Amino acid sequence: MNINELRFSVAVAQERNFRKAAEKCFVSQPALSTAIQKLEEELGVKLFERSKSQVTLTAIGITIIAQAVTILEEIDKLKLLSKQSQDPLVGQVKLGVIYTIGPYLIPDLISPLHQLAPLMPISVEENTTDKMADWLKQGSIDVAIVALPFDMPGIDTIPLYQETFDVIVPKNHPWAQRTHIDPVELAQEKVLLLSSIHCFSAKILKLCPDLTGHGAHIQQGNSLETIRNMVASGLGISVLPSSANRELYQTDLIRIVQFNAPVPNREVGLAFRKGYPRGAVLEVIKQAVKQLTLPGISFTS
Known part of the structure; x- marks a missing residue:
């Protein structure tokens, strides 16, 4: 197996669609399908159930994709080490936020975040708490702003306010x-x-x-x-x-x-995968939030 086969498989798991996954990975759909088929043959298992209307993960596929996400994160961690030796806040952060927080926090948060980490662009995805948990496990997002408690296996949290x-x-x-x-x-x-x-x-x-x-x-x-x-x-x-x-x-x-x-x-905090390699991101988000003046909010020390 190789890194691309793992990346392609994770992309299909996230998109639930081979065409969209291929576009996301900047490869042709046949090339992506061939790579995943090769990985399945090497592992001796089926990762996906394919039909005309949808793509779903098999039971073993869920476990393998979760491990693939971890492996790819470790590889990305190696690549980031050299960049972060100069600046620990380099590179995009995928931030998730629940619907009842996002519209009232994010518009004010982006400016102080940019001031604190100008080389760290933020992409934002809003959804429900359950979806945040899924996205974190799949690696679709790096960090989520959620209401606590947020007790999920493999996920750590820190309070914000x-x-x-x-x-x-x-x-x-x-x-x-x-x-x-x-x-x-x-x-x-x-x-x-x-x-x-x-x-x-x-x-x-x-x-x-x-x-x-x-x-x-x-x-x-x-x-x-x-x-x-x-x-x-x-x-x-x-x-x-x-x-x-x-x-x-x-x-x-x-x-x-x-x-x-x-x-x-309610208590609001950050959720992230255990062992998330960019710990400085968590601290800079926390610092940016503390610069905000919002009614009814008291900050956690």
């Missing part, structure tokens, strides 16, 4: 004139939440377990902005992270009500 939650209500809602509410009061209202694939919704249901019994209205979507617009139109109330309630996102149609102390919050 804690963020409080706020209630948002329509301007004519009875709570619009209040300054504070208690979490248990949420069960009295129609609460709009993201779908259950979002860990943020799970935190709200844990905050007020009675919501489950009272039938909270679950909005099947990925966007807190959709929820905000539904609240503005009078369909119900919701809970948002404080960073989503800064002045930039406020509207005259909504009122923000704080929780009574102790104010509910």
